[in-house]
Amino acid sequence: MSPNNQPEPNPSFARSMELFERARRVIPGGIYGHANPSLVGPGNSPYYATKASGCRYWDADGNEFIDYMCGYGPIVLGYQNREVEEAAEKQRHDGDCLNHPGPVMVDLAERLVSLVDFADWCVFGKNGSDMTTWALQVARQHTQRKKILMAEGAYHGIDPWCVPGHGGIIEEDRAHIHTFKWNDPQSLLDLAQIHADDIAAIITTPYHHPAFADSELPNNDFLAAIKDVRERHGCLWILDDIRAGFRLHLGGSHCYFGFTPDLACYSKAIANGYPLAACVGSENLKISSTKVFLTGSFWNGTVAMAAALKTIEILERDDGISRMEEMGTRLRNGLSQSAERHGLSITCSGPPAIPFLTFSNESNFFRSQHFSTECIKRGAFIHPHHNWFLSTAHTEADIDQTIAIADTAFESVKTRFED
Numbered sequence: 001m002s003p004n005n006q007p008e009p010n011p012s013f014a015r016s017m018e019l020f021e022r023a024r025r026v027i028p029g030g031i032y033g034h035a036n037p038s039l040v041g042p043g044n045s046p047y048y049a050t051k052a053s054g055c056r057y058w059d060a061d062g063n064e065f066i067d068y069m070c071g072y073g074p075i076v077l078g079y080q081n082r083e084v085e086e087a088a089e090k091q092r093h094d095g096d097c098l099n100h101p102g103p104v105m106v107d108l109a110e111r112l113v114s115l116v117d118f119a120d121w122c123v124f125g126k127n128g129s130d131m132t133t134w135a136l137q138v139a140r141q142h143t144q145r146k147k148i149l150m151a152e153g154a155y156h157g158i159d160p161w162c163v164p165g166h167g168g169i170i171e172e173d174r175a176h177i178h179t180f181k182w183n184d185p186q187s188l189l190d191l192a193q194i195h196a197d198d199i200a201a202i203i204t205t206p207y208h209h210p211a212f213a214d215s216e217l218p219n220n221d222f223l224a225a226i227k228d229v230r231e232r233h234g235c236l237w238i239l240d241d242i243r244a245g246f247r248l249h250l251g252g253s254h255c256y257f258g259f260t261p262d263l264a265c266y267s268k269a270i271a272n273g274y275p276l277a278a279c280v281g282s283e284n285l286k287i288s289s290t291k292v293f294l295t296g297s298f299w300n301g302t303v304a305m306a307a308a309l310k311t312i313e314i315l316e317r318d319d320g321i322s323r324m325e326e327m328g329t330r331l332r333n334g335l336s337q338s339a340e341r342h343g344l345s346i347t348c349s350g351p352p353a354i355p356f357l358t359f360s361n362e363s364n365f366f367r368s369q370h371f372s373t374e375c376i377k378r379g380a381f382i383h384p385h386h387n388w389f390l391s392t393a394h395t396e397a398d399i400d401q402t403i404a405i406a407d408t409a410f411e412s413v414k415t416r417f418e419d
C-alpha cells in the first residue's frame with residue numbers, strides 16, 4: 001500500500017491508469033456502473049479493453065486474459081464469432097437504422113415464438129431495462145392493478161422502480177414495489193396476503209444471482225408459492241431472463257427449472273454482443289401489450305436482429321448449451337479439487353454455465369478480492385463478487401489453464417490469510 005492507503009500502481013496496467021486519469025477529467029467517475037474498476041481490483045486489474053477473440057481479450061497494456069465475464073454476459077459464442085460477424089456485416093451493408101423495421105424483425109420474432117414454449121408474440125428493445133420496465137407496464141395495463149412483488153437483492157435494471165442505488169429516486173418511484181425473500185415461500189405468501197387484490201405481477205429471475213452473495217437455484221416450495229399467488233390473486237408472473245437466457249436452455253431458463261411464466265424478458269446473450277433485448281408473452285396478453293407504448297430511436301436496428309438469428313442458429317446447431325454446461329462443470333470440479341488440496345473451504349454456486357465462487361464464512365470478500373487479483377495477474381479474468389459466464393468458445397485447454405492459474409492463486413490466498 002502507498003502512504004495514502006491507495007494500492008501501489010501496478011506497472012502491468014500503466015496504460016489503463018493513464019487512460020483512467022484522462023477519463024476522470026471528462027467522464028464523471030471515469031468509468032461508471034458495473035465496469036467501475038473499484039469493483040474488481042483497483043490498480044491491479046485491466047480498466048480498458050482493446051480487442052477480443054474467442055474466449056480471450058487484450059487490455060490497453062497488451063495483457064491477454066482468458067475471460068470469464070463475456071462482456072458481463074452477452075458473449076455466448078465467443079468474441080468475434082466469424083459466422084455472427086458475417087451475418088451482421090451482410091446486414092450492415094444493406095442498412096441498419098432505417099425508417100421501417102426490416103424483414104429480419106419478422107423472421108426473428110417468428111423464431112423466438114417457436115423456440116419459447118409459452119410465447120405467442122414478441123417485441124424488441126435494446127437493453128434489459130427496456131424490457132423489464134415495459135413488461136411491468138403490460139402487467140399493470142392487463143390487470144389494472146398497481147403492485148409489483150420482487151425478490152430482495154434481485155437486479156432488474158436501472159429504471160427508478162428497481163435501480164439498486166438511491167440517487168435521484170423519490171419515494172413515489174418505489175411506492176408500489178414490495179420485496180419478498182428468495183426461496184422463502186412464506187415471505188412471498190405473507191406479502192401477497194397484504195396486497196391481495198392489487199397485485200399486478202411477481203417479477204423474478206429464473207434463479208437468484210445477486211452480487212456479493214452465492215447464487216441460489218429456486219426450490220420447489222418457492223416455485224409452488226409463486227404459482228399459488230399467481231392463481232389465487234390473478235396476477236402475472238414476469239420472468240427476467242436477461243442474465244441467464246440462452247445459456248441454460250435454448251427455450252428459455254424456465255424450461256431448465258420447469259415452470260411457465262406469463263411474460264419473459266431476454267437480452268445479453270441473444271445476439272452475441274450486439275445490442276438487442278426481447279420480451280415474449282402469451283396470447284391473452286397480446287391486446288394489453290399493444291396499449292403500452294413501446295419505441296426507441298435505435299430499436300428497429302436490423303444488424304443486431306441478424307446477429308441474433310445467427311447466434312440462435314449456431315447455439316442450436318452446435319448444442320452450445322450442453323457445451324457450456326460441460327465446460328462449466330469441468331471448471332467447477334477443477335476449482336473445488338484445487339481449493340480442497342490447499343485446505344480452503346469454498347462454495348461454487350449457480351448453474352455450471354454461469355458459475356460463481358466464494359470463500360465460505362467470509363463476509364468481507366477480502367479472500368475473493370485477493371484470489372481474483374492473483375488470477376488476473378496470471379491471465380484469467382474472474383470477478384471477485386459478481387457471477388462469471390462461460391461461452392461456447394472456452395475449450396478444455398482454456399479451462400485447464402485456468403485451473404492451473406487458480407491453483408497458484410489459492411496457494412497465495414492460503415499463505416496470506418490462513419498460514
Ligand SMILES: Cc1ncc(COP(=O)(O)O)c(C=O)c1O
Nearest residue numbers: 127128129155156157240242243
Ligand atoms: C437479471 C437482469 N435484469 C436486468 C438487467 C438489465 O439489463 P441492461 O443492463 O441491459 O439494462 C440485467 C443486467 O445485468 C440483469 O442481469
